[in-house]
Amino acid sequence: MFFQPIIQRFSGARHANPPGEARIAIVSTPRSGNTWLCNMLDHAYECATREHGELALYNPLDAPWLNLPDRCIVMTHWQRAEPLPTLWKEHRFFTITLARHPLDVLISILRYAPCEGSLGWLAGQEGDERPIFGVSPESEEFIRYATSRRAKALLAVSTQWWKAQGVHRIRxxxxxxxxxxxxxxxxxxxxxxxxxxxxxxxxxxxxxxxxNPITARQIWPGKPGLWRTLLTSHVALRIAAAHKDVFSALGYVCNPDRTLDSRKASHNWSRIIMAKAGGLAYGSSQSVA
Structure with missing residues (x-):
């Protein structure tokens, strides 16, 4: 019952969708393609031309609910808990969630982690990404993180929204x-x-x-299946075992390259982290992770 005053405070929106309205909520696990999708939709619907038209929020409850334009995008990484689902509905948001192979997500988090932006995810629930600053995918530090409660909390975001009725799902x-x-x-x-x-x-x-050099850490070549070139079978299966529920709920499998050894995996990771900010790195694709 604690969330009722919050809903009342932000309520008052009309329930009929006005013609031409496009209020879009993108809520998924970090590093699942959220920024790329947001950029494309923002460009197509010209949301950023309006005040409060494009919002990337660590905490979606901070949105200016009563001052949102008819076309806007809110991007966030927030678990499916009240009052957020009610607020999306009250303010006529079309909710989208993305799913991505959990091991690709964790690799992308590792690549992004030295950026302190990750420390704001889920308001620091179950820890943060400091333990993996500067480590490699095969390191014990990364394996501990990838099987930790923090990793489980982050992966749970897409899993929870993926199963919710009325949510538009994209892989x-x-x-x-x-x-x-x-x-x-x-x-x-x-x-x-x-x-x-x-x-x-x-x-x-x-x-x-x-x-560009500014966005290089956030935007990098996120080729699907890149994890298979960076995690040996032993490590991949060990991490996947900790997230069996996520793999099952999202419909992914762990099928590592059993010919990949630690030396080759380390070499592949070095090629990624040493790539110049302005160029495309190993395993490039037209994606923004």
Missing amino acids: YEDLVRNPKRQLLQISKSLGTSPSIGFDEAVTACAMQRIR
Whole structure:
């Protein structure tokens, strides 16, 4: 019952969707393609041209609920707990969640972790990413983190929303394979056409165009299955065993490359972390992780 005053404080929105409205919530586990999808939808629906039109929030309850424009995107990493589901509904948000192979997610977190932005995820629930600053995928530090309560809490975000009724579900792998198709499906379900064509949005938000020394850590070549070149079978299976529920709920399997040895895995990781910020690294794709 504690959340009722919060809902009352932010309520008052109309329940009928005005013509042309596009309020979009992207809520998923970090490093699942959230930023890339947000950029493409923002470009197509021109959300950022409006005040409060594009919001990336550690805590979605901080959104200016009573001052949101008719077209806006809120991106967050927040578990499915009240009052958030009620607020999304009250303010007519179309909710999207992304799923990505859990081992690719954890590798992407490792690559991103030295950026202190990760420390704000889930308001520090179950710890943070400091233990993996500067370590490698095969290190005991990473394995401890990847099987920890912190990793479980982060992976639970997509899992919880993925199972919720009325949520639009997208697999990162499908988004990489055909981003325009996924955008068209969103538009159809949303019931509002974009202001700018999706072909242009995909091109404008391609990684080669938006990646620069400032965004290099957040945006990197997130080729689906990259984990298979960085985790030996022993390590991959050990981590996957800690997240059996996530693999099952999201429909992923752990099928490591059993020919990969630690020396080769280490070499592949070195190629990634040594890649120049302005170029495409090992295993490149048109994706933003």
